[in-house]
Amino acid sequence: MSLSNYVDYLVAGAAYAGARLFGKMAQPANLTPLEAQSKLSPLVYRVLGANPGPFTLQGTNTYLIGSGAEKILIDTGEPNINEFTESLKSALKALGDAHISSIVCTHWHGDHVGGVNDVIKKVVGREIPVHKLKRKEQADAHGPPSGYSFVDDGHVFRTTGATLKAVYTPGHTSDHMILVLEEENAILSGDCILGEGTSVFEDLHTYMQSLAMLLNMNPSKIYPGHGPVIENPTERIQQYIDHRNEREEQIISFLSSRTADESVSSMDIVNGVYVGISAAVKLGAVGNVKHHLTKLLKEGRVSKVSSDQWRLARSSDKPDSSHL
Structure with missing residues (x-):
């Protein structure tokens, strides 16, 4: 070297x-301001993870899904962030004293699964199912005491008013899945697509395949793992595909020089x-x-x-x- x-x-x-250590001080400039809690649709309520930073943007988006008292929580933010667990409790109260019946994690990264046990202990008060796809390379961390309830591609989660279908979308991570909210033809994209900026990935080949799959799904909107709701999903997904292709050509051009x-x-x-x-x-x-x-x-x-x-x-x- x-x-x-x-x-x-x-x-x-x-x-x-330094960005990890100082948290909010490291939040990138010029991001779209997001409220700590937001009702995005009759079925989707966003609670920010209170963990902004250069990779997490405004913070991890966690989502309460469903129209009734039982909610499915999508992702859990990072561990040991009391501001998030208090905000989550406040959100449930605002939703008519709703409660979380199960948790679904889009992938293994700590800003998505790290808060599992805090949510169970401080918000739910009892063990509930925590679902994700199994990570093949090594054991999954941050799970509840009884372990994760692993699901397969195509698994369907249901709660009052909402149906979520798990779709395997590797690339960002090997265990990544998106969730299709069938009632809205919308996608909860995890980190496959972000509301602002672009995502990192573990495997470019499978990541590009996953982006092509999302494009073919033609969703009405995307609820991303970080950043604001994407109201122009087809355009945004195509931008991601074009960006990666352009970056590849830039690398070739640099080597050619x-x-x-x-x-x-x-x-x-x-x-x-x-x-x-x-x-x-x-x-x-x-x-x-x-x-x-x-x-x-x-x-x-x-x-x-x-x-x-x-x-x-x-x-x-x-x-x-x-x-x-």
């Missing part, structure tokens, strides 16, 4: 750690392609670039010279599975 890359990683790491034998790191690419981004999200950009490069490597369009050194592929390059 070059000295300049080393310094870049130190600065980015410190900025991200180097000499034939010159290799660059993923941080070099971020510094050359991601103009003006906050240091706090630079590590996320590095991760996205690496996923782009992995895809391009599989397609034979780039070559991996060493652990994080890349150049355009040449006809003389031989596939090396150790780099995959």
Whole structure:
């Protein structure tokens, strides 16, 4: 690793750690203001997770679903945030002393499952089912004492007035699912699509497939895991697809600007392609670039010279599975 890359990683790491440590101080500027609680439709009530930041935007959106006294809670925010659990209790009271009958988590990230036990202990007062798709790579964390109730693609959740269908949408994470609110033809998108900005992902190939699936579903609106409601869902999903394709071409263009034998790191690419981004999200950009490069490597369009050194592929390059 070059000295300049080393310094870049130190600065980015410190900025991200500071953003996590200082929470609200790290909320990005120019975001759409969101109320702590909002009734979005007769079936959807949003409660912000009180955890704003460079990756969580205004905070994690949690949703109370249903028209009756029994609500399904979608996602739970982060752990140890009393402001959120108090807001959730207040929301239930405002909804006519409603109660949470079950919890559904869109994916394993801590800002979506981290608050499970706080919600159960401080808001519900008893164990209730907590559903999610199973994560294959390692054990799921933050679950209730009795463990998660794992569901499969296509599982249907019902409460008064509302029907939610789980749809497997890997890419952001391997266990990610969206929920289709059938009565509104709306999608609760988790982190597959955000209300503002773009999302990080674990696997670009499957992420692009999931975006194409969402586009074909033609939803009426999207309730995202972060940011405001998306009222122009088809346009927004297409923007995500176009953005990833444009980013890929920018990476190819950056590599093309180097000499034939010159290799660059993923941080070099971020510094050359991601103009003006906050240091706090630079590590996320590095991760996205690496996923782009992995895809391009599989397609034979780039070559991996060493652990994080890349150049355009040449006809003389031989596939090396150790780099995959």
